Amino acid sequence: MSRKNTSTWGRQFCPAHPTVPLVEDYRAGDTVCPECGLVVGNRVIDVGSEWRTFSDDQGADPSRVGAAENPLLSGDLTTSISFTGDNYDMTRWQHRVSNSGSDRALVQAFSEIRLMADRLNASQAITDRANTLFKKMTDTRALRGRSTEANCAACLYIACSQEGAARTFREICAVCTVSKKQIGKSFKLILRALNTSVDIIKTGDFMSRFCSNLELDHRAQLVATTVARQAVDEDVVTGRVPVTVAAAAIYFTCLAMNIDKSPKEIGDVAGVAEATIRQTFKSMLPAKDKLFPPDFVPKVSLESLANIR
Numbered sequence: 001m002s003r004k005n006t007s008t009w010g011r012q013f014c015p016a017h018p019t020v021p022l023v024e025d026y027r028a029g030d031t032v033c034p035e036c037g038l039v040v041g042n043r044v045i046d047v048g049s050e051w052r053t054f055s056d057d058q059g060a061d062p063s064r065v066g067a068a069e070n071p072l073l074s075g076d077l078t079t080s081i082s083f084t085g086d087n088y089d090m091t092r093w094q095h096r097v098s099n100s101g102s103d104r105a106l107v108q109a110f111s112e113i114r115l116m117a118d119r120l121n122a123s124q125a126i127t128d129r130a131n132t133l134f135k136k137m138t139d140t141r142a143l144r145g146r147s148t149e150a151n152c153a154a155c156l157y158i159a160c161s162q163e164g165a166a167r168t169f170r171e172i173c174a175v176c177t178v179s180k181k182q183i184g185k186s187f188k189l190i191l192r193a194l195n196t197s198v199d200i201i202k203t204g205d206f207m208s209r210f211c212s213n214l215e216l217d218h219r220a221q222l223v224a225t226t227v228a229r230q231a232v233d234e235d236v237v238t239g240r241v242p243v244t245v246a247a248a249a250i251y252f253t254c255l256a257m258n259i260d261k262s263p264k265e266i267g268d269v270a271g272v273a274e275a276t277i278r279q280t281f282k283s284m285l286p287a288k289d290k291l292f293p294p295d296f297v298p299k300v301s302l303e304s305l306a307n308i309r
Helices: 088-098 101-120 124-140 148-162 169-174 180-194 204-213 218-233 242-256 263-270 274-291 302-307
Strands: 023-025 030-032 039-042
Touching (some): 124 148, 124 180, 204 242, 242 263, 242 274, 242 302
């Protein structure tokens, strides 16, 4: 096989077949013309993963490539010792020596945030934003002395709102072990320290998720969204939080469309008490003719709904 280097402006080609795409032989390290076999270039670098291992114990993942560097941590790139075999003590001491105290606290906090986000089925974008918020708060030292878990939960709550996937405090409390009061205090401190804000939560922020979890179709979701919005505009749900209004609007819509969904089922999804849903629904009844879309045709008489207990 002949060998000849031919390139123009950094592009290699075969002089006899300049339009034919070349083939890279990573084993030999050559770039070859598939038509005539001419070796156009040599010393090709294989950019793939290295799968060799030099230990007797073959792990589940033979790749010797570590994770990407976390820009939120101050430490440089280091070599990590695996936890397999008799390496546990060496690994523990290596982590303690290589990671500073602040980085260890951040790693623990990021792990807490990731665990809570996984329980909420939150996206990676929400997790990343929550991590960034926590890092900023660590730098300002505004949350010193407060529960790390409460701080992580507050950062996750803010991140959900800023990423357009709002969650209620009740939902955040359900995935951690701290109280709503503790999360609320950390939440206020974060907003004050970072001079930021979150959008006011509206009933529409929950409607899509609640209706999906209740297996309601798109039409029912649109009607329930209109009912909730009109109830707020008509000022018939004064003093009720958006999540309660959303749950009551779904219940009202299910009754009007003759869909079999009880207040308990809706309450379990929305995190609202059954009695609260019934009370909010009854406060909507006097304005029933103004709440539904103009083209909506109920499957039951709205007048008959006043007799429901």
